Amino acid sequence: MISREYLDHLEEALAIAESANYEVVDIIKxxxxxxxxxxxxxxxISERAHRANAEVIIYYGNLEPSSLYKLEKESKLKVLDRVLIILEIFALHxxxxxxxxxxxxARLKHELPLIREYIRRAKAGEQVDFLGPGRYAFEAYEKHVITRIARIRRELDELRRRVKTQEQARKDSGVVLASxxxxxxxxxxxxxxxxxxxxxxTGPEYFTTLFAKHKMVNFNxxxxxxxxxxxxxxxVPAEIIESFYSTLQEASLADVLIFVVDSSEDxxxxxxxxxxxxxxxxxxNAINKPIILAMNKIDLVARDDLNKKESLVRELLSHMxxxxxLVEVSAVKKLNLEALLEKVSESARGAGGPSETLRQGVRAEARPQADAR
Incomplete structure (x- = not known):
């Protein structure tokens, strides 16, 4: 089922469900x-799910814990909201x-209000063992979840300190960080x-990259x-932003941002x-630094159409x-990658136009890869 606020993003909802390895058998708007x-x-919703022989109900939107509880109780099926389906994709990768x-x-924090709703309903005299072992087991699980969240937070804080120290060491050594x-x-x-x-x-699936990948290249x-x-x-749900802070932190620590846009989209x-x-x-807090907009997949777009899209993007960013x-690139054709790196180098040193050595190209510390979009 897709909620009203995401009705215009049905294609995204289907792509996310498929990326989590679910076959969509029915759609309710x-x-x-x-x-x-x-x-x-x-x-x-429960009747439609059973008629379609569904094993899981995906609600692509946000529901209050009481409504999630109600839907699970009525259907006797596992119910995933938008946050949980995204987290399932994360877990796959x-x-x-x-x-x-x-x-x-992120999963435990998101489930905690639902666990508390089960406990509240049980105390009010409702039967809550249709998907679990009952009130007392839920109360024990709530304590376990709270303890586990605290322990994970301590471990992540330590990992974040290490990441920040490593990134600062790279900066101190004169390396330009480009996220x-x-x-x-x-x-x-x-x-x-x-x-x-x-x-x-790489591929059309969502979230094939979950943790930051680093590679040093020498350019001029x-x-x-x-x-x-x-x-x-x-x-992006707040739970995911917080829980994935150390991955997204790479953007806030970078010297330069390369913001990739799929220019083949409408x-x-x-x-x-x-x-x-x-x-x-x-x-x-990663917006106040040099940004290079990489308009990717230009090999799939007509010149006039590309010009219109670039004008739109420039106007939008100006309003914001x-x-x-802006640099036009194509990963599959390896077009203008030297120009992109020149802009990175230029932005990092705060200089003017492109250098004379631009034509020398890129010398990466690895062999060129076969074509992949």
Whole structure:
């Protein structure tokens, strides 16, 4: 089921469900606003789910714990809201200890209000063992969750201190830190691979990158540490921003941001995604630094169309008070990657126009990678 505030983003909702390895068998569009479900709405959704032989109900939106409880009780099925489905994708791609801890903490924090709703209902005399072992087990689990969250937070704080120390050491050594940021599936990892020769996973699935990946390249006697980061998504839930702070922190610690935009998308999608990215960067206090807008996939766009989209982006950023250089690139064709790195070097040293050595190209500390968008 997709909630009213995300009705215009059905394609995104389907892509996220598929990225979590779910096959969508039915779609219910909710026309009413709000985070509450009536008893009748929960009954109708449950009936549709059972007619479709669904094993899980995904509510692509935000529901109050009481409504989640109501839907689970009525359907006797597992119910995932937007936060939980995103966290399931994160769990599929998690590799480092840090990312696994972040995912666990985000999930526990998000589930805690629902656990408390189960306990509240049990104390009021309702039967709550349709998906679990009952009130007392839920109370014991609540204590376990609170203790576990505190322990994870301490471990993550220590990991964050290490990351900050490492990044500061890189800065002190004269290395330029350039974080590649942007909306999910814009082509951040493809650009990272094309420049560095790495073969990090890419594809249409959401969140193939969960923890930052680093690679040093030398460009015209400038050492640049390229950092591939987790992709943005509209209206990132607060739980995910906090829990993934140490991954997203790479953007706030960087000297320069490379903001990747998929220029092959339509104008409305580009407008929304650029705005969402700027909003998230602002929340991370990462907006007040040089920004280079990398318009990726230019090989898929006609010249006139590309000009219109670039004008739109420039106008949008201007209205938001953001100054950014713009570079047209293609990861698959390896177009203008030297110009992109020149802008990074230029922005880091606060200099003017491109250098005479631009034509010498890039010398990366790895072999060039095969074409990948």
């Amino acid at each position: 909710r026309s009413r606003p709000g985070r509450r479900l009536s008893d009748e709405a929960a009954r109708r 998690a590799g480092s200890k840090e990312s696994k801890l972040q995912i666990e903490m 590649i940021v942007g909306y999910a599936s814009a082509g951040k990892t493809s650009i990272f691979n094309a420049i560095t020769g790495e073969r990090q996973p 006697n400038t050492k640049i540490m390229l950092i591939d980061t987790v992709g943005f998504v509209r209206d 104008v409305s999608a580009i407008r929304e995604k650029v705005a969402a990215g700027v909003s998230l960067l602002s929340k991370l 008070g953001i100054k950014a250089d």
